[in-house]
Amino acid sequence: ATTPGRTPHEAATHCPYCALQCGMLLSERDGRIEVLPRDFPTNRGGLCQKGWTAAELLDHPERLTTPLLRGPDGRLAPATWAEAYARIVTGIRDTQAAHGRDAVAIFGGGGLTNEKAYALGRFARVALRTRMIDYNGRFCMSSAAAAGMRAFGIDRGLPFPLADLGRADTLLLVGANPAETMPPLARYLTEQRERGGRLIVVDPRVTATARLADLHLQPLPGTDLAVANALLHVALTEGWVDREYVAARTEGFDAVRRIAAGWWPARAERLSGVPVADLEEAARALGTARTAIILTARGAEQHAKGVDTVSAFVNLALALGLPGRPGSGYGCLTGQGNGQGGREHGQKADQLPGYRRIDDPAAREHVAAVWGVHPDELPGPGVSAYELLDLLGTPTGPKTLLVFGSNPVVSAPRAARVERRLRDLDLLVVADFLLSETAAIADVVLPTAQWAEEDGTMTNLEGRVLRRRALREPPPGIRTDLRILADLSAALNAPSAPAAEVVAGDPSYPFLPSRGPLQPPDAPADADPRVVFAELRRASAGGAADYAGVTWERIDAADGVFWPCPDTDGPDTPRLFAERFATPSGRARFHPVEHRPAAEEVCAEYPFYLTTGRVLAQYQSGTQTRRVGALRRAAPEPFVELHPDLAARLGVEEGEELRVTSRRGEMRAPARITATIRPDTLFAPFHWGGAGRVNSVTNDALDPVSRMPEFKVCAVRVEKVTP
Numbered sequence: 001a002t003t004p005g006r007t008p009h010e011a012a013t014h015c016p017y018c019a020l021q022c023g024m025l026l027s028e029r030d031g032r033i034e035v036l037p038r039d040f041p042t043n044r045g046g047l048c049q050k051g052w053t054a055a056e057l058l059d060h061p062e063r064l065t066t067p068l069l070r071g072p073d074g075r076l077a078p079a080t081w082a083e084a085y086a087r088i089v090t091g092i093r094d095t096q097a098a099h100g101r102d103a104v105a106i107f108g109g110g111g112l113t114n115e116k117a118y119a120l121g122r123f124a125r126v127a128l129r130t131r132m133i134d135y136n137g138r139f140c141m142s143s144a145a146a147a148g149m150r151a152f153g154i155d156r157g158l159p160f161p162l163a164d165l166g167r168a169d170t171l172l173l174v175g176a177n178p179a180e181t182m183p184p185l186a187r188y189l190t191e192q193r194e195r196g197g198r199l200i201v202v203d204p205r206v207t208a209t210a211r212l213a214d215l216h217l218q219p220l221p222g223t224d225l226a227v228a229n230a231l232l233h234v235a236l237t238e239g240w241v242d243r244e245y246v247a248a249r250t251e252g253f254d255a256v257r258r259i260a261a262g263w264w265p266a267r268a269e270r271l272s273g274v275p276v277a278d279l280e281e282a283a284r285a286l287g288t289a290r291t292a293i294i295l296t297a298r299g300a301e302q303h304a305k306g307v308d309t310v311s312a313f314v315n316l317a318l319a320l321g322l323p324g325r326p327g328s329g330y331g332c333l334t335g336q337g338n339g340q341g342g343r344e345h346g347q348k349a350d351q352l353p354g355y356r357r358i359d360d361p362a363a364r365e366h367v368a369a370v371w372g373v374h375p376d377e378l379p380g381p382g383v384s385a386y387e388l389l390d391l392l393g394t395p396t397g398p399k400t401l402l403v404f405g406s407n408p409v410v411s412a413p414r415a416a417r418v419e420r421r422l423r424d425l426d427l428l429v430v431a432d433f434l435l436s437e438t439a440a441i442a443d444v445v446l447p448t449a450q451w452a453e454e455d456g457t458m459t460n461l462e463g464r465v466l467r468r469r470a471l472r473e474p475p476p477g478i479r480t481d482l483r484i485l486a487d488l489s490a491a492l493n494a495p496s497a498p499a500a501e502v503v504a505g506d507p508s509y510p511f512l513p514s515r516g517p518l519q520p521p522d523a524p525a526d527a528d529p530r531v532v533f534a535e536l537r538r539a540s541a542g543g544a545a546d547y548a549g550v551t552w553e554r555i556d557a558a559d560g561v562f563w564p565c566p567d568t569d570g571p572d573t574p575r576l577f578a579e580r581f582a583t584p585s586g587r588a589r590f591h592p593v594e595h596r597p598a599a600e601e602v603c604a605e606y607p608f609y610l611t612t613g614r615v616l617a618q619y620q621s622g623t624q625t626r627r628v629g630a631l632r633r634a635a636p637e638p639f640v641e642l643h644p645d646l647a648a649r650l651g652v653e654e655g656e657e658l659r660v661t662s663r664r665g666e667m668r669a670p671a672r673i674t675a676t677i678r679p680d681t682l683f684a685p686f687h688w689g690g691a692g693r694v695n696s697v698t699n700d701a702l703d704p705v706s707r708m709p710e711f712k713v714c715a716v717r718v719e720k721v722t723p
């Protein structure tokens with residue numbers, strides 16, 4: 001059988017990496033798999049180096065091909081699936097019998113398909129009945145998600161299609177470096193400038209994106225919020241606030257106006273280092289533009305005040321009357337491949353599918369009915385990702401952890417302590433297709449299928465639901481994450497979801513009950529991504545992220561479907577907020593926010609700021625991209641960026657090894673001397689483990705609302721390592 005977009009030797013699918021989800025065509029010829037870009041609205045025929053080389057991992061020699069069990073000698077050794085499952089099921093039962101249900105925890109990922117994110121949440125709440133589930137998206141997008149929810153009543157990264165960027169008269173990017181992290185998106189920036197638009201970038205570093213800008217504001221790390229309030233101050237004094245819009249479509253402006261009134265540009269300059277003239281020029285470009293878009297990303301979010309920082313830019317956008325106006329708006333550039341969908345379907349500690357709150361009785365009733373359980377059986381909210389990791393192995397914390405699609409040994413803040421916590425567990429299970437740093441310390445490792453070997457859906461940074469299409473079956477001995485979850489549910493005698501039976505008899509699911517061509521005949525029904533997606537649609541119906549009207553056929557017939565899409569016969573929603581916001585009053589809500597210092601300021605002992613981020617040729621914790629030849633050659637090792645003035649003071653030459661130390665730990669990496677960074681700040685990418693792991697140093701201070709760690713600023717000292 002073939003499905004749309006797939007022939008026996010070709011599959012029209014999307015890149016496995018970031019949230020741009022570039023369209024690509026996979027083809028298999030003479031046993032080799034080739035990647036070609038295809039024309040899709042997000043990438044318009046472009047791919048970055050990571051996308052071009054994505055297929056190299058499919059037959060990589062380091063790929064896991066069999067389950068691994070840690071033996072009495074302390075080594076991981078090959079095992080059968082039955083042996084691996086037996087160890088996991090026994091471990092789960094023993095742990096829960098001795099310590100209660102919450103002693104077993106789940107850690108998910110923002111790269112998992114919608115179906116997997118959904119199935120993981122259901123597995124935790126129904127099969128394990130544990131509160132303890134969260135995911136690595138908490139480290140990425142949670143601050144913008146929280147700020148979006150409190151301002152607009154809904155959290156969709158971009159509430160408009162990406163193409164709008166190319167048409168904005170003024171574009172303000174805050175803590176975003178898409179020219180390096182999402183290179184095909186830079187086409188929109190080029191288009192915008194070719195049409196005469198102004199591009200303004202706020203970033204402590206002169207990034208590849210900042211080099212494209214007409215105006216670059218280079219604030220001290222942790223002072224973006226003050227910059228936003230100063231921009232609003234100028235807009236107020238110059239009369240650029242859209243008073244009609246503020247009166248008709250928003251609420252709560254007065255409190256915000258009072259705070260902004262105190263942020264004279266000179267005050268913001270003293271704090272942030274951004275010159276008054278630049279603040280005034282940026283405010284003018286935004287305030288007098290016919291259309292303007294403000295975008296934030298990790299640079300604004302990954303702070304202990306990330307939600308408030310994003311809110312400050314949302315306040316600015318609302319005061320200028322941008323959200324909901326054609327060609328204008330506020331948006332967040334989501335990072336991980338399914339960063340958007342990954343936070344909608346229930347793998348967050350406080351959520352049920354459809355972006356429902358887990359403590360909302362009506363939401364619990366709805367989802368419990370879909371899952372075939374009583375609402376009282378559903379556990380309540382758990383704790384956030386870092387808090388969960390930091391509880392592991394402690395007297396009151398989980399004793400068993402199952403990790404899917406994540407590598408917290410590299411990606412979590414204060415990573416050395418997180419690694420110790422993971423090692424203290426009674427049982428650590430990791431499902432992955434490569435031996436990540438986290439898998440390497442696990443008791444059980446389960447080898448999983450890769451993106452080109454399974455069907456499913458992803459939701460990109462625009463809220464556009466896409467089809468991931470398999471090119472081939474997984475190699476023998478390898479199982480999909482969905483199959484693993486279905487097998488474990490059955491082994492635990494968990495009430496199986498009624499999905500397969502329900503959707504088989506439901507005419508609104510015309511593609512069922514035929515089995516997917518890539519599902520082995522002995523696989524349980526809910527290992528089939530189409531069955532899971534059908535159930536996800538029912539579970540999300542009526543929620544904020546409503547997928548009820550999204551079908552795979554509908555996605556196939558267009559370039560994806562934008563949620564919310566409640567009816568199969570009704571329209572989807574490429575643009576939000578044209579008429580009303582998703583708040584009870586229909587008005588957007590201002591939130592008064594004040595600058596506060598970073599959780600850790602520099603001092604005599606730790607006199608420099610450290611900030612972290614990504615490089616073009618690597619992705620997230622590097623488990624995949626560090627193993628791709630071309631990417632490894634392009635970005636072979638970690639490094640520490642420092643300014644030439646600082647290098648001279650330290651007597652450091654290019655490439656000499658540096659030790660960077662914070663109150664939490666140290667890292668070592670070669671020096672990269674560049675004038676693109678402030679003299680008081682260091683930068684290191686977070687793609688590496690071992691001695692070059694920058695997250696050994698980063699701060700685990702959390703935002704009080706989103707529980708996002710403060711990856712973007714901490715106080716360090718730096719010294720040359722003398723041989």
Ligand code: SF4
Nearest residue numbers: 015017018022048051
């Ligand atoms: Fe893949 Fe993102 Fe690169 Fe596109 S920009 S090819 S989605 S990594």
